[in-house]
Amino acid sequence: MNSGALAGKKIVITGVTGQVARPLAVALARDNEVFGAARFTDQTARAALEASGVHCVAIDLAAGEVADLPADADYVLNFAVAKSNDWEADLAANSGGVAYLMEHHRHAQAFLHCSSTAVYKPAGHHVFAEDGPLGDNHGVWPFLRTYSICKIAAEGTARWAAQRFALPTTIARLSVPYGDGGGWPAIHLHMMLSGNAIPVHVDAPSVYHPLHADDILAMVPRLLNVASVPATTVNWGGSEAVSIEEWCTYLAELTGIEATFEPTSHTIDSVQIDTTRMHELVGETTVPWREGMKRMAKALHPDKVK
């Protein structure tokens, strides 16, 4: 990844040890002063980030402990998410935490809040535009019962804080992020290599918009550019709609195994998004999904990819 269009800026990235923010922070740190924030429950990740030039700052969004972050940052990218499955703790970190963070950074040039397409209420193969109906999408998974509701609550808080602090804000509803470091398709590949069937919704196919880490990096500066008051809300996924069935079949072909599926109603349903607003505001994605997933498979399982 190269660092995109941002250079010479002071940037705060929360959730920096996470799947999405970590490669982003490392890439942005090449040309910017990057402050990566998390509780750092993973100290190994902290050491690796510091070795890559990211200044690590311990915060706890649930407790509102953000004072050590530089209040004069130009941009703030909020990729932190709490998924403890405890309602009080997760609402405090995800919704209250955004309020503390935006208050602390109210003088920033722009604030990017990463949301999720998990905010949409599943409706078969409905294609969701940004004004689509919201609801408990991920509650069908017992291990993520707080997720969708907390992501919706966090959006409400981000909207309020954008107005309250006159802080230009973008709320980007992320679909399926993936890259050489992992992601949902990587989990599927690991499951298939371990001989497991892939759960898919009975209402096939299960369609999403996988978004490669390179496109995430390329789009972040543009998402900051369109930050506004009131907040801009935009879907954020790959320009290509792809189903789990398609990407698993392709990953199985690459690794010479067979993809098997287990249709069930106890998994999340399709969330296909309308990318019209995204294309208007920040353009199309550039990494074709097959190319991105081949790179991912090679990076994670070099001995398995033909």
Ligand SMILES: NC(=O)c1ccc[n+]([C@@H]2O[C@H](COP(=O)([O-])OP(=O)(O)OC[C@H]3O[C@@H](n4cnc5c(N)ncnc54)[C@H](OP(=O)(O)O)[C@@H]3O)[C@@H](O)[C@H]2O)c1
């Ligand atoms: N991964 C996906 O498939 C996906 C799909 C759609 C949308 N998204 C969204 O993308 C964003 C990034 O997701 P991700 O998958 O990269 O997350 P992740 O891997 O689960 O990482 C979560 C990050 O948040 C930090 N965190 C958790 N609780 C915290 C707290 N109380 N205070 C401060 N930091 C805290 C974690 O570090 P500590 O535990 O050390 O604090 C970690 O750095 C989130 O907004 C998520 O909802 C992800």
